[in-house]
Amino acid sequence: MRTVETRSHLGQNGRHIHRDGPSVIEFENVAYSYGNDALLADVSLRLAPGSFHFLTGPSGAGKSTLLKLCYMELMPTRGRLSVFGRDVSGMGRDDIAHSRRRIGVVHQECQFLDHLPLTENLSLPLTVAGRDPSGEAQNLQELLGWVGLKARAGARPPELSGGERQRAALARAVIMDPELILADEPTGNVDWEMSLRLLQLLVELNRLGKTVLIATHDLNFIRAAKSQVPTRVLRISNRSLQLAGADL
Ligand SMILES: Nc1ncnc2c1ncn2[C@@H]1O[C@H](COP(=O)(O)OP(=O)(O)OP(=O)(O)O)[C@@H](O)[C@H]1O
Numbered sequence: 001m002r003t004v005e006t007r008s009h010l011g012q013n014g015r016h017i018h019r020d021g022p023s024v025i026e027f028e029n030v031a032y033s034y035g036n037d038a039l040l041a042d043v044s045l046r047l048a049p050g051s052f053h054f055l056t057g058p059s060g061a062g063k064s065t066l067l068k069l070c071y072m073e074l075m076p077t078r079g080r081l082s083v084f085g086r087d088v089s090g091m092g093r094d095d096i097a098h099s100r101r102r103i104g105v106v107h108q109e110c111q112f113l114d115h116l117p118l119t120e121n122l123s124l125p126l127t128v129a130g131r132d133p134s135g136e137a138q139n140l141q142e143l144l145g146w147v148g149l150k151a152r153a154g155a156r157p158p159e160l161s162g163g164e165r166q167r168a169a170l171a172r173a174v175i176m177d178p179e180l181i182l183a184d185e186p187t188g189n190v191d192w193e194m195s196l197r198l199l200q201l202l203v204e205l206n207r208l209g210k211t212v213l214i215a216t217h218d219l220n221f222i223r224a225a226k227s228q229v230p231t232r233v234l235r236i237s238n239r240s241l242q243l244a245g246a247d248l
Helices: 003-014 063-070 093-100 118-128 133-146 162-174 192-207 219-226
Strands: 025-033 038-047 052-056 078-083 103-106 180-184 211-215 232-237 240-243
Touching: 025 063, 038 063, 038 240, 052 063, 052 219, 063 180, 063 211, 103 162, 118 133, 118 162, 133 162, 162 180, 162 192, 180 192, 192 211, 192 219
Parallel strands: 052 211, 052 232, 103 180, 180 211
Antiparallel strands: 025 038, 025 078, 232 240
8 A cells, every 4th residue: 555655645635634623514404305205304414524434224215315415416405514614505606616626526336538548537627627637647646556556547447447447436536635535335346355445545545534424335344444443334214314233
């Protein structure tokens, strides 16, 4: 693991995190409905800076929906949601875009531009943010090394294995040095060895001070994380959030 190299780039926000500071995310009695029926009702949750949380629950319970609320892709139907201390209901488009830059997202299905090599795919968030990727070449190389993909820098996404794509997705999610990482089933398509490798990367990011929220069905993955880092496991059940039992 190339911890030292990576710290120079990824520790920038982490170093300043006060773990007892304002919540990164706070749900207060939040409800969300796609149609008439409430999918989530009365959800209250606080993610403290630097905390590591899992979100679990049956398929269709609303895990991805809750992550989308955190990323402000969806807005609560009822209740109050604050992201980095700001009530999302008062945010305009620019505020949302600004807050999103502080969040790195790893999706269930990694979306890449298939015609571009990996390095260019990874530097897209920089371009979107108006930064010149050529000035960040060193950071890009460090990130590729950190996720073990230096040798694959010129490969196009369809040439990558499932595990390589997941690690590339994680590298892309953290290229802007986010304070919060949201991962939706990051181990969905990879074997156990690769799951552990991804876990190691996520734990390392958390040790650099980043707040981590992972939605997963994979109880073994959760158990492996619990042996390495203090975590809280939340379960969506009956449309609300509960702390999972000590069996996990
Ligand atoms: N855009 C949408 N419009 C209407 N219903 C939706 C929409 N997105 C999701 N749903 C429904 O909301 C419910 C929760 O979906 P969600 O993806 O949040 O669950 P999940 O817990 O992440 O599931 P899984 O573990 O299978 O990924 C599902 O019944 C789903 O069909």
